[in-house]
Amino acid sequence: MKLYDCKGAPNPRRMDIFLAEKGIDIEREQIDVFGGEHHSERFSKLNPACAVPVLELDDGEVIAESEAISRYFEEKQPQPSLMGEGARDQAVISMWNRRVEEGLLYAAQNYFHHATPGLKDEGRYRNAEWGEVNKKRTTDTMRWVDRELAERPYIAGDTYTIADITALCGVDFAAHIGIPIPDECQHLKAWHERVSARPSAKA
Numbered sequence: 001m002k003l004y005d006c007k008g009a010p011n012p013r014r015m016d017i018f019l020a021e022k023g024i025d026i027e028r029e030q031i032d033v034f035g036g037e038h039h040s041e042r043f044s045k046l047n048p049a050c051a052v053p054v055l056e057l058d059d060g061e062v063i064a065e066s067e068a069i070s071r072y073f074e075e076k077q078p079q080p081s082l083m084g085e086g087a088r089d090q091a092v093i094s095m096w097n098r099r100v101e102e103g104l105l106y107a108a109q110n111y112f113h114h115a116t117p118g119l120k121d122e123g124r125y126r127n128a129e130w131g132e133v134n135k136k137r138t139t140d141t142m143r144w145v146d147r148e149l150a151e152r153p154y155i156a157g158d159t160y161t162i163a164d165i166t167a168l169c170g171v172d173f174a175a176h177i178g179i180p181i182p183d184e185c186q187h188l189k190a191w192h193e194r195v196s197a198r199p200s201a202k203a
Contacts, residue, residue, distance in 0.1 A: 001026055003069075004046070004054040006033045010105060010173040013203075014066045015053040017165045020200035022077050034119065067097065070162055082162045089157070096156040096163040103141030104170030110134035112177050138179050142171070146185035153191070160195065168195050 003019075005028045006012045019026070031037050031052050038050045047054045047064045055063045055072065063069050074083045084090035112118055115131025145155065145167065155163040171181060171192055181188050195201060 001058050002056045003028045004031050004043070004052050004056070005029065006031050006038075006052045009033050009052065010109070010169045011051070011066050012053045014165050014169050015069055016203040017168070017200045018066075018070050018082060018162065019073065020203035021080065021082060021160075021165075021198075022073060024073060024077060036119075036121065066166075067101075067162070082160075082165070084156075084161065093156045093161045093163055097161075097166050100141070100145065100155060100163055100167040100170055103144070104138060104167055105173065107134040107137040107141065108170060108174040108177060108179060111138065111179065112173075116177060135179055138170075138174050139182055142174075142181055142185055142188055146182075146188040149187035149191050153194075155191075160198070164191075164195050168192070168201065 003015065003026055005016065007030060031043060033052060037043060038052060044050050046056070046062055049064060051064065053064075053066060053069060055069045057063070063072055071083065074081070078085075084093040111131045111134045113124065113131070114126050115128045115135065118124070118126075148155070152158060154160050155167050171188075175181070181192065
């Protein structure tokens with residue numbers, strides 16, 4: 001099997017960290033998203049959504065979307081568990097993963113694509129006002145998560161999960177484009193320092 005990756009892009013980084021936590025090493029092919037390779041005829045045939053990461057299985061089946069690929073590897077190698085064991089834990093982790101995905105990672109990406117030069121891809125629809133709304137949403141979500149982290153060590157509970165991976169990639173990407181953690185969010189800052197110290201964070 002092969003993972004189509006892009007070093008430096010936040011969504012592929014989620015997959016890199018997840019696999020590092022699992023101790024899984026597979027073949028990778030780098031797709032130059034910053035140079036527009038994801039829109040190439042070859043890659044768009046592989047994934048019509050023109051996005052990475054993408055997992056191509058040995059039988060030719062193609063799985064796109066970070067959470068879907070993560071689910072595949074979680075089922076193949078359940079330990080260490082990153083998506084929960086049992087209906088309750090899986091639901092709570094999925095809930096928080098979706099919240100930080102939408103409120104941190106995707107909101108920051110919307111700001112990047114709409115209110116900054118972004119990837120400078122010509123022809124892309126832009127709405128600067130919508131971008132600024134998402135900048136505020138990003139910081140609002142950081143404050144929400146900070147309040148939650150006053151009660152527990154990790155995003156979804158007492159253990160490190162996929163929700164922490166998504167949140168870390170969201171927070172780091174936001175900082176990279178000029179949306180830092182608010183000064184008053186001390187619980188979020190402590191969490192960020194803790195999860196950034198994990199070896200997988202450098203994957």
